[in-house]
Amino acid sequence: MEFRLIDRIRERTALARGDVRLGIGDDAAVLAVPAGQELAVAIDTLVEGVHFPRGTAPAAIGWKALAVNLSDLAAMGAAPAWALLALTLPSAEPGWVDGLAEGFAELAGEHGLALVGGDTTRGPLCLSVAVHGFVPSGQALTRAGARPGDAIMVTGTLGDAAGGLRLTREGAMPDRMRVDHAHLLARLDRPTPRVRAGLALRTRAHACIDVSDGLLADLGHLCAASGVGAELDVETLPLSAALRTVFGAAAARECALAGGDDYELCFTVSPEDVTDVESALAAVACPVSRIGRIVAGEGVRVPGAAVPSSVGWDHFAR
Amino acid sequence: MEFRLIDRIRERTALARGDVRLGIGDDAAVLAVPAGQELAVAIDTLVEGVHFPRGTAPAAIGWKALAVNLSDLAAMGAAPAWALLALTLPSAEPGWVDGLAEGFAELAGEHGLALVGGDTTRGPLCLSVAVHGFVPSGQALTRAGARPGDAIMVTGTLGDAAGGLRLTREGAMPDRMRVDHAHLLARLDRPTPRVRAGLALRTRAHACIDVSDGLLADLGHLCAASGVGAELDVETLPLSAALRTVFGAAAARECALAGGDDYELCFTVSPEDVTDVESALAAVACPVSRIGRIVAGEGVRVPGAAVPSSVGWDHFAR
Numbered sequence: 001m002e003f004r005l006i007d008r009i010r011e012r013t014a015l016a017r018g019d020v021r022l023g024i025g026d027d028a029a030v031l032a033v034p035a036g037q038e039l040a041v042a043i044d045t046l047v048e049g050v051h052f053p054r055g056t057a058p059a060a061i062g063w064k065a066l067a068v069n070l071s072d073l074a075a076m077g078a079a080p081a082w083a084l085l086a087l088t089l090p091s092a093e094p095g096w097v098d099g100l101a102e103g104f105a106e107l108a109g110e111h112g113l114a115l116v117g118g119d120t121t122r123g124p125l126c127l128s129v130a131v132h133g134f135v136p137s138g139q140a141l142t143r144a145g146a147r148p149g150d151a152i153m154v155t156g157t158l159g160d161a162a163g164g165l166r167l168t169r170e171g172a173m174p175d176r177m178r179v180d181h182a183h184l185l186a187r188l189d190r191p192t193p194r195v196r197a198g199l200a201l202r203t204r205a206h207a208c209i210d211v212s213d214g215l216l217a218d219l220g221h222l223c224a225a226s227g228v229g230a231e232l233d234v235e236t237l238p239l240s241a242a243l244r245t246v247f248g249a250a251a252a253r254e255c256a257l258a259g260g261d262d263y264e265l266c267f268t269v270s271p272e273d274v275t276d277v278e279s280a281l282a283a284v285a286c287p288v289s290r291i292g293r294i295v296a297g298e299g300v301r302v303p304g305a306a307v308p309s310s311v312g313w314d315h316f317a318r
Numbered sequence: 319m320e321f322r323l324i325d326r327i328r329e330r331t332a333l334a335r336g337d338v339r340l341g342i343g344d345d346a347a348v349l350a351v352p353a354g355q356e357l358a359v360a361i362d363t364l365v366e367g368v369h370f371p372r373g374t375a376p377a378a379i380g381w382k383a384l385a386v387n388l389s390d391l392a393a394m395g396a397a398p399a400w401a402l403l404a405l406t407l408p409s410a411e412p413g414w415v416d417g418l419a420e421g422f423a424e425l426a427g428e429h430g431l432a433l434v435g436g437d438t439t440r441g442p443l444c445l446s447v448a449v450h451g452f453v454p455s456g457q458a459l460t461r462a463g464a465r466p467g468d469a470i471m472v473t474g475t476l477g478d479a480a481g482g483l484r485l486t487r488e489g490a491m492p493d494r495m496r497v498d499h500a501h502l503l504a505r506l507d508r509p510t511p512r513v514r515a516g517l518a519l520r521t522r523a524h525a526c527i528d529v530s531d532g533l534l535a536d537l538g539h540l541c542a543a544s545g546v547g548a549e550l551d552v553e554t555l556p557l558s559a560a561l562r563t564v565f566g567a568a569a570a571r572e573c574a575l576a577g578g579d580d581y582e583l584c585f586t587v588s589p590e591d592v593t594d595v596e597s598a599l600a601a602v603a604c605p606v607s608r609i610g611r612i613v614a615g616e617g618v619r620v621p622g623a624a625v626p627s628s629v630g631w632d633h634f635a636r
Contacts, residue, residue, distance in 0.1 A: 026394070026543070028360035028390045031356060031358075042345060043448060047440070047441035047442075050440055073346060088363055088444055117361050119362050121365050130404075130448040142340060208345075
């Protein structure tokens with residue numbers, strides 16, 4: 001059974017990469033890292049009932065399991081190459097597995113990523129994906145390089161996924177025919193990993209992190225790793241029209257500061273490089289906003305805003 | 319919480335490897351594969367109630383989650399380098415996590431392997447481990463190179479883990495004070511991945527697989543991948559004294575043919591290389607037996623033995 005399930009996924013993620021010397025089907029894959037490149041590697045797990053509600057469309061699960069990992073590669077400035085998928089599921093329903101494979105394969109195809117290994121076991125629904133990407137030796141972006149005076153920037157808009165989650169939890173069914181509801185739900189279910197933006201930031205950003213736990217929490221991690229503090233201009237937080245329309249400006253701002261699952265990139269650059277970064281990200285069609293500055297000291301301050309007491313996204317606290 | 323759990327494991331698997339440019343703590347690890355080496359990569363999942371019974375000692379779970387993956391590297395002739403650990407658990411009990419970390423770290427330390435990434439989530443107990451090893455370019459062992467006339471060989475003894483499993487399932491409590499019971503249970507709980515044997519076989523074996531699903535099933539995979547058949551000499555199957563004492567010769571043989579979880583290596587070599595292989599494995603203190611021959615055709619035959627009807631280890635069928 002194991003081989004057939006993985007085969008269904010492999011059929012949809014078939015991709016000829018010269019660096020895959022031996023793909024799925026033996027005891028391990030055999031892979032070649034190009035000369036001059038280092039390997040960026042991350043693993044993330046999604047559990048039913050914790051990271052997505054029971055009844056989520058399998059294609060959305062497959063997409064998101066890969067997206068959250070590609071977001072980690074993006075934050076390092078790495079180009080996606082290979083993935084492993086460990087899938088635990090209660091029963092082997094072919095239709096469900098096909099749906100998952102399609103969502104996974106759609107995003108993998110967009111980034112030229114090959115599935116090179118997997119394991120399928122019976123048990124409560126849960127997926128772990130490990131991804132591997134390439135980055136020229138010594139050029140990986142880390143959380144640790146921010147310097148006082150740096151501009152803090154963020155891609156896309158913040159808080160949409162938190163808004164989508166709020167919609168599904170308010171008891172009132174979200175109205176998928178409403179374009180703003182649909183936008184927020186899509187941001188929750190099918191996040192866009194900022195892979196091309198990460199590549200563009202490689203030689204430009206001083207420090208970078210992806211916003212998975214919420215801006216305050218993740219920028220806090222970046223500051224801690226860099227030994228600096230941060231000051232945000234709350235008025236400059238990028239909020240989608242959908243989020244403002246559905247929840248109003250104050251709640252939208254709260255989602256943007258504390259909500260998780262956005263998978264945007266938050267990074268710092270020299271103030272004199274802001275224009276160059278804006279051009280580089282425009283070239284890959286990625287919106288970007290300048291939202292604050294790195295300061296000496298520690299912690300993240302948001303002058304004039306009531307900072308939500310619960311910052312971040314703790315999977316043991318929910 | 320996530321970071322603290324992974325930290326507890328990291329503290330116990332701290333290991334300076336020059337090829338780890340950036341370890342746990344950023345969005346991804348950054349790793350360097352040495353020149354001239356390819357990367358062997360595998361992932362395997364253990365689920366409570368499927369791969370180990372509820373109540374299993376956490377150290378045994380940590381050990382086994384890594385061991386089954388190292389066994390995949392061994393079968394490829396790869397030298398272990400790095401691991402990722404995705405851990406889903408219902409609650410964050412420090413003592414339990416410490417136990418798991420100790421079992422994992424003990425085996426990792428034996429093989430100089432560094433934990434470079436992880437994810438911890440709340441949910442039903444399950445672990446996925448991904449391992450990465452090095453093999454000189456073009457030298458990976460695969461399942462596909464067996465030729466008619468090859469001798470079939472296997473490391474260690476077969477069937478012990480199946481015997482151990484049978485002991486825990488017979489209702490009668492296994493007697494851990496009995497040396498033969500203890501031996502079989504240890505083989506089930508703490509399998510020894512044949513890493514050094516795999517390295518010694520690199521330039522010697524034509525094809526290799528690890529025995530995780532049972533000899534008949536795994537040798538069948540090897541034959542299918544190589545486009546050949548196999549004939550086993552049932553009298554030469556390596557059986558431990560413990561297995562024969564506890565269950566008798568006939569049942570012991572059945573465990574050896576069909577039982578899973580042994581994590582020995584089954585491989586084929588030219589008949590004229592058998593002596594050389596025996597010496598090479600003796601040099602790494604790994605017992606080895608010659609158990610049959612590769613033939614033209616397909617399938618695995620065991621003349622004179624009633625082949626168990628259920629061969630192999632299907633995690634969806636148990």
